[in-house]
Amino acid sequence: MEADVIKSFFVKYSRKKNGARKSHYGKWLQAIYDLIFPKRCRSCGVLIKSCEDGYICDLCFEKFIFLKEPHCPVCGLMFLKTGGDSHKCGECRSKPPYFSRARSVVRYSDDIGKLIHQFKFNGDLSLLATFAILAEKSLAKSSYRADYIVPVPLHGARIKERGFNQSALLAKVFFKAERHKICHLLERIKNSTPRIKLDGVERRQNLRNCFRLVAGSAVKDKVIYIVDDVYTTGTTVNECAKVLVKAGARRVEVFTLAMVIKENAA
Ligand SMILES: [Zn+2]
């Protein structure tokens, strides 16, 4: 408790309202603050010299694979091995999804998985600062302006148990300037089995008709971004997109923190 009071004192007096560091004595306060509360890399835990909350050391940062071209322009699957030009992946060609475009910040790995687990299941919300840093380095900008930003909903029972919806919190850090557009237009009507335990086919059946539009939501001709933590097979976000497209949405795009890309996928 006392540590919190000291922390807030330093934060208040060493920072300007916009978060920028104050000059002169503010710098000294920051130095003392860093001495009392040394910062550690959020991934490996190594002590690092004065830096922002949520920071990741250079070594860990280099381990993240930020998704970029060549990729599938639809689902964002990065062609890790084959290279060449961007082109539609087999999955998107054989079964075009309801969303027009999906992009993820990094490839799913043990490192990002550990952080997501810590955030989701241990409720470490301070990691949102880390995810914001990662997202700032990436998040391929869309040329479409969203009317609404929709977090993938959790079932009521799951929210009660966890206390928060991770996708809603991620939406806030991914789209800081457009927070006012975050809208809970979808609801989850089935409390599905945790996805990690199911294979592709089971996952699809498990999630079928899992979502519906919240009564009274109007999405006709709207451009909507869906936000989730992990893009595994795309089934979850595609089920969400299906509901929105069927209700008349003009375009649905997807943003996730991490995308699972199998070694042999591309
Ligand atoms: Zn590190």
Ligand SMILES: [Zn+2]
């Ligand atoms: Zn694709």
